[in-house]
Amino acid sequence: MVRRRADGAGRRRRDEAELTAAVARIWRDLLGAGADVTDDDDFFELGGDSLLATWAAARIQDELGIDVTLDDLFQQTRLGALVAHLRLLPRRPRSAEAPVAAEGGALTAAERAVWLAAELAPQATAYLISVVVRVRGDLAADLLEDALGDVITRHEALRTAFLLVGTEPERRAEASVRVPVARVAEAGPPGADRLRELAAEDAERPVELDRAPLFRARLVTDGDRATALLLTVHHAVFDARSLELLVRELGECCAARAEGGVADLTPVPGPGAFGARQHAWLAGPEGRRAVAELAGSLTGLPAPGPFPRTEPSGTGDGAGDGIGDGGGGGGRDGVGAQRRETIDGGLAHAVRRLALRHGATLHMVGLAAFAVALADRTGTDDLAVGAAFSGRTTPEAQNAIGCFVNVLPIRVRTSGPEPFTDVLARVRDATLFVARHQDVPFEQVRAWFRQEGAAPPEIRVAFGAQDVARPAYRGEGFELTGREADTEQARLDLTCWLEAAGEDSLQAFWTYRPGLLTSSDVAALHGRFVEVLRTGAGTEPADS
Structure with a gap:
């Protein structure tokens, strides 16, 4: 009897150790943490956010067969506590089902949202993304161009077009595509201003959605050396995560070719499979229930939104991602204006500490301050604020270039003078609720309202927070760094993106429609936004 109890305790210790090692490995993969992740380490203190928590939950579900939720990761933030909690959760057999190979057929919700917006203004360029990949070191231009071809072969989205069949669009992925790469000769590495000029020039022309590939490429050279790769990509096949994958895989393919080989070109399941x-x-009971729950949370929203307008804003079904865009009507031409404001380092640090103290993220703190500032500016205390969710809720989707992002409204209520922490608590709950429903397309929510005979909600303003550390690849003798060029397109009435570049660095990037707001309006709104953050974090204004 004693031996049996001892054997059982030993097995439990081994099981717990194996589970701890498996979860720690997932954390390291996602967070880039050091080799030693201990029981006392906190997911968010290591750099986690709601996006990475979503991916961690998906990996744990897929690899370990444990039905963990996003809420579990927010409630059990330390490794030891999470592992103890995971041991109590139900397990299920790992699915042996292979991803569905779907290179044709119906569009994903994210693709359809961008397609609909593009259909409203086919000559507009608001849904073009300008990507700049800088090259440092010695890298042959021919080799980089060949590496781009390797990446295109691997990713279905880069070979996909969207054709109208009858009254509905269909996706068509070509087996191969010809991608002309125009070359621009420069004497020496081009400066940032020159690259912005080239990117803006290339983004002036629309990209037709019915002919693959949905991007243009230019290679900047100094003799036979590559100094930069410029891509103008339609948002229907590209998002923030796609940029990270592009830079990494370009680097891997360049390194393999430099050694006389070819990188792994095994196709990854793309948007079609997802x-x-x-x-x-969505056709099953679980999906229908999720649509009804999310739609129900938005009933009774005041119309039409925080800013009065005299003409419709479009469908409200647009899409966006974490690289400075939102969702909703694109207007006639998408032309907008922007402001970039730096937040002092002391406040930036205090905001991060405030988030950690309240089990929140930088996005949640910023969204709470944005809602308060907007309520003060407009008198609207019940807002639907768009937030971009990655939409990559399966492990295979995390490694596919394409458009997966889903912009959904988070309903935020404020009630006059009240402690900032009260607003933050409501924003945290509302954000986690929507995050649990991030697989629900906004188009389905709007359809639910129409079926109920009610006016569907619109996304007119959006808020986001992101780490702007540039995707990079360091190879033998060369380095690639990628970024998206700033745009003056405005897909919404107002957006604010809080960009973090380190513990003590924050910038607020505002885009807006000049017909609704002036530069001084946005400056005042930013001032109030900072004031709310400072009050919430309990800091004094920085010396000027």
């Missing part, structure tokens, strides 16, 4: 699963889920 879309097939998404359509099946």
